[in-house]
Amino acid sequence: MESEGPVTPRPTGRAEWTVVPSAIGPLLLAATERGLASVVFHADDRMRERALGRLAGALGGELVERSSGLLAEPVRQLAAYFDEGLRSFDVKLDWSLVTGFNRQVLRELAAGVPYGTVVGYGELARRVGQPGAAQAVGAAMGANPLPVVVPCHRVVERDGGIGGFGGGLETKRRLLALEGVLPEPLF
Structure with missing residues (x-):
């Protein structure tokens, strides 16, 4: 057989x-x-x-x-x-839609970047043992199947720029404002 x-x-x-x-x-x-x-x-x-x-x-x-x-x-x-009451999610996650490096980065993001803080793409790459992989971290953020819960909106550029976001920059700004990282948008 x-x-x-x-x-x-x-x-x-x-x-x-x-x-x-x-x-x-x-x-x-x-x-x-x-x-x-x-x-x-x-x-x-x-x-x-x-x-x-x-x-x-x-x-x-x-x-x-x-x-x-x-x-x-x-x-x-x-x-x-x-409603601004919950600072961290405690739900079971099914990681089957993401694999390899992307999964490693997203798990580190979920565990290591708390509410109200941000991290740079390069810093997140360093945390997963790939210090030269800032662009790959950006790609992992774009492939995140669990945004908000796995908070890719908390990843920003090294120079303080907001960076990109699959949900749109206005959505990213609003999430960061909700967490007190940015002032509320004026419009």
Whole structure:
């Protein structure tokens, strides 16, 4: 009998999703039994459909609108964050949408950059043992499937510039202002 080699198990359970309002606009959340897997900014109808299509393929299972409670705690904690009551998230995370260096960087970001602080791209690269990888850290931030919860908005340029952000610079400014890092936007 011929062996097919090692098989990487795909998720077999369902993934659930919902859209929640926030101070930065609607957020699409998706979770598996392993934990929160995705947060998507600007979840209007068009963005929601595109994101759900990508997530269904990436998570490898049925994607259903909120039904069993997998999202209850992430929804509660995000609401508390935006109400300025929650300083750190304590939800299970499903890291299956990110691998390798990106996962290493995002885990360090989640564990090592607390609410109300920022870190430079180069410093974050140094923290994961790759001091010359500031640009790769930037790419990891852009690939972050769990923004806000894994706070890529807290990563800034070495010279004090705000840097880029997948959710848009205005969204990044608003998140940093919420955490007291920047003054509230004037508009």
